[in-house]
Amino acid sequence: MPRFSLTLVLAFFFFKSYCFGALQYGFYDGKCGSSDVEDIVHGVVNSWCNIDPTRGFDVIDDAKAAVEAVCPGVVSCADIIVMATRDAVSFSGGGTYNVQTGRRDGLVSLASNVDLPPPFISVSDSIAAFAAKGLNVTDMVYLFGGHTVGVAHCSNFQDRLYNFNQTGGPDPAMDSLLLTTLRLRCPQNSSVNNTANLDQGLLSSTVVDTSFHQQRHSSD
Ligand SMILES: *[C@@H]1O[C@H](CO)[C@@H](O)[C@H](O)[C@H]1NC(C)=O
Numbered sequence: 001m002p003r004f005s006l007t008l009v010l011a012f013f014f015f016k017s018y019c020f021g022a023l024q025y026g027f028y029d030g031k032c033g034s035s036d037v038e039d040i041v042h043g044v045v046n047s048w049c050n051i052d053p054t055r056g057f058d059v060i061d062d063a064k065a066a067v068e069a070v071c072p073g074v075v076s077c078a079d080i081i082v083m084a085t086r087d088a089v090s091f092s093g094g095g096t097y098n099v100q101t102g103r104r105d106g107l108v109s110l111a112s113n114v115d116l117p118p119p120f121i122s123v124s125d126s127i128a129a130f131a132a133k134g135l136n137v138t139d140m141v142y143l144f145g146g147h148t149v150g151v152a153h154c155s156n157f158q159d160r161l162y163n164f165n166q167t168g169g170p171d172p173a174m175d176s177l178l179l180t181t182l183r184l185r186c187p188q189n190s191s192v193n194n195t196a197n198l199d200q201g202l203l204s205s206t207v208v209d210t211s212f213h214q215q216r217h218s219s220d
């Protein structure tokens with residue numbers, strides 16, 4: 001084989017593995033001296049879960065700060081999100097799994113670039129919004145399962161309780177018991193922006209399980 005084509009083959013191999021095979025289990029092993037990056041993140045998430053499991057993205061900042069303190073400039077935020085999510089799922093009863101790491105962070109981070117589907121869109125619009133990101137219906141249903149824990153501010157769905165689609169009344173498709181429950185939690189014209197559990201199961205709102213999907217199914 002002529003030398004140049006071997007070089008091309010090798011270049012292709014490395015290029016290909018860089019693009020498609022860069023993620024791996026234990027990517028940070030040995031990259032931070034004797035510190036175990038996954039252990040550090042795990043510890044931070046553990047302490048958060050013991051304080052308040054429903055708090056938000058600040059845990060990522062805390063985990064990033066803890067990692068940077070011992071290993072500056074090595075571990076990406078993208079990987080910390082993946083590791084911290086894995087640990088939060090596990091602490092919430094969702095089981096354990098390993099994650100691959102080795103993601104790079106983007107060079108630009110602007111709130112104005114965030115493009116999330118809003119909470120009021122229809123199922124077909126939601127399928128289209130996920131498809132636009134290369135995610136299919138199966139992916140969408142899995143990702144919606146993330147609503148098994150967490151909260152939403154009343155302001156995100158208040159219109160469905162009191163003034164659905166400018167009708168002056170609630171969403172007629174809404175379960176009446178759910179409507180009553182949510183109205184107590186989110187009083188009309190209240191100056192307080194309460195939160196409501198995404199998973200309305202009394203015992204399962206902080207547990208990673210299938211109850212969110214079961215509630216969706218039973219309300220169909
Ligand atoms: C969605 O994509 C995943 C993997 O990319 C695949 O396993 C699954 O079968 C797909 N689902 C549908 C409904 O196409």
Ligand SMILES: *[C@@H]1O[C@H](CO)[C@@H](O)[C@H](O)[C@H]1NC(C)=O
Pocket residue numbers: 165
């Ligand atoms: C909202 O109201 C408009 C105008 O009456 C109507 O065309 C539309 O179908 C309604 N949307 C929903 C989700 O009910």
Ligand SMILES: *[C@@H]1O[C@H](CO)[C@@H](O)[C@H](O)[C@H]1NC(C)=O
Pocket residue numbers: 188189
């Ligand atoms: C909330 O405000 C609307 C519009 O001002 C009013 O029609 C309604 O009666 C108020 N509801 C309560 C419970 O105060």
Ligand SMILES: *[C@@H]1O[C@H](CO)[C@@H](O)[C@H](O)[C@H]1NC(C)=O
Pocket residue numbers: 153155193
């Ligand atoms: C309620 O809180 C959410 C989340 O912080 C925010 O996006 C929303 O604007 C707030 N709404 C009101 C009416 O304060």
